[in-house]
Amino acid sequence: MPEGVVMPSSLAAAGPRRTWRDLWTLCKPRVVAVMLVCALVGMLLARPLPAPAAIGFGLLGIALAAGGAAAFNHVLDRRLDALMRRTARRPLASRRLPTPLALGWATLLSVAGIGLLFWRVNALTAWLTLASLLGYALVYTAFLKRATPQNIVIGGVAGAAPPMLGWTAVTGQLGPEPLLLMLIVFAWTPPHFWALALHKRDEYARAGVPMLPVTHGPAFTRLQVWLYGWLTVAVSLLPFVIGMSGALYLVGVMALNARFMLWNARVWRGRDPRAPLAAFRFSIHYILGVFGVLLADHYLSSWPLGG
Ligand code: HEM
Numbered sequence: 397m398p399e400g401v402v403m404p405s406s407l408a409a410a411g412p413r414r415t416w417r418d419l420w421t422l423c424k425p426r427v428v429a430v431m432l433v434c435a436l437v438g439m440l441l442a443r444p445l446p447a448p449a450a451i452g453f454g455l456l457g458i459a460l461a462a463g464g465a466a467a468f469n470h471v472l473d474r475r476l477d478a479l480m481r482r483t484a485r486r487p488l489a490s491r492r493l494p495t496p497l498a499l500g501w502a503t504l505l506s507v508a509g510i511g512l513l514f515w516r517v518n519a520l521t522a523w524l525t526l527a528s529l530l531g532y533a534l535v536y537t538a539f540l541k542r543a544t545p546q547n548i549v550i551g552g553v554a555g556a557a558p559p560m561l562g563w564t565a566v567t568g569q570l571g572p573e574p575l576l577l578m579l580i581v582f583a584w585t586p587p588h589f590w591a592l593a594l595h596k597r598d599e600y601a602r603a604g605v606p607m608l609p610v611t612h613g614p615a616f617t618r619l620q621v622w623l624y625g626w627l628t629v630a631v632s633l634l635p636f637v638i639g640m641s642g643a644l645y646l647v648g649v650m651a652l653n654a655r656f657m658l659w660n661a662r663v664w665r666g667r668d669p670r671a672p673l674a675a676f677r678f679s680i681h682y683i684l685g686v687f688g689v690l691l692a693d694h695y696l697s698s699w700p701l702g703g
């Protein structure tokens with residue numbers, strides 16, 4: 397049977413529940429959820445406090461667009477995903493879901509998300525979100541991922557956008573603060589991803605994906621995790637340095653940085669084979685923690701006067 401053509405009976409046999417679950421999976425819901433936390437913090441850090449409708453429409457539009465981008469990634473990567481154990485069970489890689497249906501779903505979500513941002517939020521946020529969507533779905537997935545070990549550094553610009561998108565959604569303009577929030581996520585992306593890539597190096601090599609551990613080897617990648625880790629630490633201190641956040645943020649982020657660098661240093665030393673996976677897992681707690689303390693500092697520091 398040609399690729400993408402699935403007998404209607406097989407869909408019927410899978411059942412509508414399974415199909416909806418697969419469509420949900422295409423959106424990378426856990427990744428998008430963390431992005432939405434970053435976007436929400438971007439919104440709440442902007443002054444004056446945004447109206448609930450601005451927050452709601454902004455988050456919904458960003459969520460739909462990011463979910464759509466993730467679904468395009470599943471479509472474009474379906475053959476590659478089938479070659480790796482981590483991704484082989486995905487709906488398209490395992491041919492549970494017809495490709496045209498996934499393509500339609502990705503288009504629907506993307507058009508709905510960008511349309512909603514234009515209609516109910518503002519044009520600046522809609523254009524920036526569209527650029528992020530295309531940056532991830534097309535530039536990263538279709539080209540960079542297969543072309544260069546710097547794929548995730550350049551592609552990381554798209555993934556780092558949500559806090560900036562949150563800010564512009566409620567203010568309608570850019571500024572140094574949203575760009576700094578974006579820079580934190582951007583610097584964090586290489587240690588986040590290369591830690592996992594070290595753990596999955598053999599799978600990427602077999603699939604022929606030029607991730608850094610494949611092209612430059614584990615020792616070089618371990619060093620890069622450590623160096624980008626320090627870059628992330630430096631950037632994470634900037635909100636305090638420029639007076640955007642106070643002492644509470646500084647204390648919180650220092651504690652997170654200590655733990656983050658502990659894991660990155662273990663990755664760098666290369667003696668503990670479990671370190672890369674543990675460092676990858678902690679990287680997610682780290683980014684949530686940094687945005688959490690940014691928010692806590694913003695509200696608690698100005699209490700009882702209000703943010
Ligand atoms: C180009 C940039 C990025 C790359 C290449 C990347 C790569 C990855 C990969 C390969 C995974 C494993 C997924 C899996 O096991 O199915 C992952 C997981 C994850 N990433 Fe990233 N990531 C990037 C940016 C981000 C950003 C910006 C965020 C959030 C702000 C994020 C949050 C997460 C979360 C929460 C997970 C865990 C998902 C789960 O448990 O299902 N990532 N990332």
Ligand SMILES: CC(C)=CCC/C(C)=C/CC/C(C)=C/COP(=O)(O)OP(=O)(O)O
Pocket residue numbers: 424427428431458461462463465466469473483525526528529532537541554555557558
């Ligand atoms: C509009 C907007 C904010 C867009 C951003 C969209 C988005 C969901 C980015 C996710 C980043 C990510 C998980 C990359 C991994 O891709 P991969 O293909 O290398 O990983 P995989 O092998 O797990 O699919």
